[in-house]
Amino acid sequence: MDREFLIDLFADFGPVAIRKMFSGYGISADGINFALALRAGLFFRADEVTIPDFEAEGSKPFQYASRAKTVVVNSYWELPARLFDDSEELSQWARAALAAAQRAKVKKRPKAKKTPKKAAHKPAKKVAKPAKAPKKASKKSSLGKRAKRLG
Numbered sequence: 001m002d003r004e005f006l007i008d009l010f011a012d013f014g015p016v017a018i019r020k021m022f023s024g025y026g027i028s029a030d031g032i033n034f035a036l037a038l039r040a041g042l043f044f045r046a047d048e049v050t051i052p053d054f055e056a057e058g059s060k061p062f063q064y065a066s067r068a069k070t071v072v073v074n075s076y077w078e079l080p081a082r083l084f085d086d087s088e089e090l091s092q093w094a095r096a097a098l099a100a101a102q103r104a105k106v107k108k109r110p111k112a113k114k115t116p117k118k119a120a121h122k123p124a125k126k127v128a129k130p131a132k133a134p135k136k137a138s139k140k141s142s143l144g145k146r147a148k149r150l151g
Contacts, residue, residue: 001024001042003018006018006027006037009087012088012090014091015029016029023039024038024039032102032105033045034094034100035079036062036076038062040062040064043078044077044093044100045097045101049099049100050097050099050100053096057082059080060078061073061075061077062077075104
């Protein structure tokens with residue numbers, strides 16, 4: 001899928017940002033990525049609310065092969081092929097994918113940092129270390145140091 005095809009495909013949905021990603025494109029709206037267009041197809045963001053719709057259409061989650069195993073990414077599901085010919089229904093699925101991405105973003109919000117509790121007891125007082133007595137420089141050692149710096 002090329003960029004122009006994707007722009008046309010999402011025309012009824014509204015403006016989308018299409019950025020190069022992996023072997024294809026990441027598609028976002030309102031700054032939130034909700035779809036991936038890859039060599040393997042077009043995948044929409046899904047969650048517990050929308051996955052049953054994908055399953056009912058016979059779709060499968062995005063997956064890729066690593067060196068050791070096949071990795072299944074259950075948060076992106078393949079768009080049913082019939083929707084490529086129905087821009088109005090594709091827009092509805094895109095809105096549902098954007099909503100799933102927004103729900104996921106809310107779940108991932110960073111938790112407030114916990115401030116360390118102050119100790120109930122008083123901290124130990126710092127003990128001053130005795131000052132070291134300055135070394136007496138001999139004429140030989142100071143001359144040798146000067147010679148090294150100049151040499």
